[in-house]
Amino acid sequence: MALIDLRQVSKSYTSGGLPVAALKAVDLQVGEGEMVAIMGPSGSGKSTMLTVLGAMNPPTSGVVMMDDIDVYALSSERRADFRHEYLGFVFQQQHLVPYLTALENVMLPMAISRCPHREQAEMAQAALERVGLGDKDHRLPSQLSGGEQERVAIARAIVNQPPVILADEPTGCLDTQTGAEVMELLRTLNREGLTVLVVTHNPENTRYVQRTVRLKDGRIDGDQPNHQDEPEGLQQPAKAGTGRS
Amino acid sequence: MEAQGLAMRLSTISLNNLRRRRGKALLLVLGLAVGVATVVSMLAITTALRADTERKIDQYGANILMVPRSDDLSLSYGGVAVGVSTAVQELSAADVASIRTIKNAENISTVAPKLLGAAEVGGTRVLLVGVDFPEELRLKRWWTYEGQKPEGPDHLILGQEAAQRLKVGPGSPLQILGRPFTVAAVLNPIGNQEDGLIYADLGVVQDLFGKPGKVSLVEVSALCSTCPIEQIVEQIGEKLPQAKVTALAQVMKSREQTVEQLGNFSLAVSAVVLLVGGLVVLTTMMSSVNERTREIGIFRAVGFRKSHVVRIILMEALLLSLMSGLVGWTVGTLGSSIIAQRVAQLEAPVSWDPLLAGWALGLALLVGLLGSLYPALRASALDPAEALRSI
Numbered sequence: 001m002a003l004i005d006l007r008q009v010s011k012s013y014t015s016g017g018l019p020v021a022a023l024k025a026v027d028l029q030v031g032e033g034e035m036v037a038i039m040g041p042s043g044s045g046k047s048t049m050l051t052v053l054g055a056m057n058p059p060t061s062g063v064v065m066m067d068d069i070d071v072y073a074l075s076s077e078r079r080a081d082f083r084h085e086y087l088g089f090v091f092q093q094q095h096l097v098p099y100l101t102a103l104e105n106v107m108l109p110m111a112i113s114r115c116p117h118r119e120q121a122e123m124a125q126a127a128l129e130r131v132g133l134g135d136k137d138h139r140l141p142s143q144l145s146g147g148e149q150e151r152v153a154i155a156r157a158i159v160n161q162p163p164v165i166l167a168d169e170p171t172g173c174l175d176t177q178t179g180a181e182v183m184e185l186l187r188t189l190n191r192e193g194l195t196v197l198v199v200t201h202n203p204e205n206t207r208y209v210q211r212t213v214r215l216k217d218g219r220i221d222g223d224q225p226n227h228q229d230e231p232e233g234l235q236q237p238a239k240a241g242t243g244r245s
Numbered sequence: 246m247e248a249q250g251l252a253m254r255l256s257t258i259s260l261n262n263l264r265r266r267r268g269k270a271l272l273l274v275l276g277l278a279v280g281v282a283t284v285v286s287m288l289a290i291t292t293a294l295r296a297d298t299e300r301k302i303d304q305y306g307a308n309i310l311m312v313p314r315s316d317d318l319s320l321s322y323g324g325v326a327v328g329v330s331t332a333v334q335e336l337s338a339a340d341v342a343s344i345r346t347i348k349n350a351e352n353i354s355t356v357a358p359k360l361l362g363a364a365e366v367g368g369t370r371v372l373l374v375g376v377d378f379p380e381e382l383r384l385k386r387w388w389t390y391e392g393q394k395p396e397g398p399d400h401l402i403l404g405q406e407a408a409q410r411l412k413v414g415p416g417s418p419l420q421i422l423g424r425p426f427t428v429a430a431v432l433n434p435i436g437n438q439e440d441g442l443i444y445a446d447l448g449v450v451q452d453l454f455g456k457p458g459k460v461s462l463v464e465v466s467a468l469c470s471t472c473p474i475e476q477i478v479e480q481i482g483e484k485l486p487q488a489k490v491t492a493l494a495q496v497m498k499s500r501e502q503t504v505e506q507l508g509n510f511s512l513a514v515s516a517v518v519l520l521v522g523g524l525v526v527l528t529t530m531m532s533s534v535n536e537r538t539r540e541i542g543i544f545r546a547v548g549f550r551k552s553h554v555v556r557i558i559l560m561e562a563l564l565l566s567l568m569s570g571l572v573g574w575t576v577g578t579l580g581s582s583i584i585a586q587r588v589a590q591l592e593a594p595v596s597w598d599p600l601l602a603g604w605a606l607g608l609a610l611l612v613g614l615l616g617s618l619y620p621a622l623r624a625s626a627l628d629p630a631e632a633l634r635s636i
Contacts, residue, residue, distance in 0.1 A: 051633075054546065056628075057630040077550045077552070080548050080550040082548075083546060083547065084547065087546075091543075091546075091633065095542075095543055099261045099265035100257075100261055104253060107253035108544075109548060111253045111254055111255050112255070112550070112553050124253075156547070
């Protein structure tokens, strides 16, 4: 039983009066504990796929199931609750709230949860320490480097302990060294049991994942296990469309 | 750790945003506070004007005139015809005293009885008015005069015209019906029949005309801020069936009408200014929401509901509106007290009215929240995927 199951998902927009098919009948299954890279040139539909997976972008047709929940059958408000509970997003570095400190940014998802304030702060501090920023909790995003901002975003994504992390070009604005550190961090989280999906156009990043899905013109153009990671002894995915558990 | 004291609530986001966007917040507070200040000062000035008008109505003249009921005589106050009629009736001192025993007696501020009689002084026929000087002076606060306040039964007050005709001034001796008097004061010109009158002590005049304890008419002044003048008239009428009691209400009514019109005018101005204030709130909040598009995308992505986004924005609106209300009330009250003193020259002061503060806060909240509702709903309706993509 796959944790994430996309069935015949299509998404089309109208751009400048012309219909654009961003996703064309995509089938994709991702098992629990997998780390998958979604690659493709710009315009291939990979960002659309991430927002569709992120319960933020209803597909034109098809079904998105996560943990046996038909995500887009939920009402808009229930879908927000679903994101809160199941998903951690890592965006590019601009996606921190500029007037909140690092710690407050990490605590953001907790503003709407019922957990006690003391516990909130402890969990957020722990998450910051996980990403190696325990001492920079009171800095504003503008006082942090690009790599540090990215790590704050990761801390925010994991603070609620969601089962799935969705990352959109997490290394896009970073230098090679910092980018590698961020990918390494995501791999560590994956090894601790989180399911991680990374959208990237950087082939370097496939080194860190177990499976690479390639998109081209809105269709899956390739889906292969990453043998470089064999020594880790993790299960390798079979062909696209095959469910995993 | 420091982190222990920290809590993250929706209000934390609102507060931090306000702290960071001080310029925008200031603009909104200013826009709304100007509106509230206008309303507050208009209300305060109208209230002060109303109080001032009531006080002036109280000051300038009797509200109720009592004359003996008479079938065949037209008796006008100070009219020369008074002494001519043979059928003159009079009221008694007991009648005057009973005025103070009506149910609404506490509304009666002054009771000024008068005895009128014609006399010849130095070959000129004059109208002599016997009055109770302290009461009369209290009633006719607009009187200004040269000389001194009458202090004894031999003192007189003369109208300007009477003094000129008799060629006397303050301090001059004057013989009336064989009795020596001293002119204590001469009134400055008033412009009505009072200019031609001679005022003397009521008791003395009663003696001179041989009518002890009798009065021709009584002027009654009621405290008008609360006066149910029609009821007072009715009550006096019941006590004194032999007297004709008339309320001189038209003066009051016309003044009240003026204040009323001013009140309506300020309502209209307030409505316009508040509307503008509301529009300032709307545009400021709208542009703030546009600036925060990506941020709102983040909120939605981490699982904030639409209602959470609405709450964040309305919370900001609430805080800013409360500030606007306070600033508006303070500025409005200060402004109106300056206007009341310097421009309108009102005697009634503008006070720091907590009730008005409540209204100011309520009004600011109403306008601020109404103006922010649409921007808040717009923000919550943003497509999160789109919002995240915006730069």
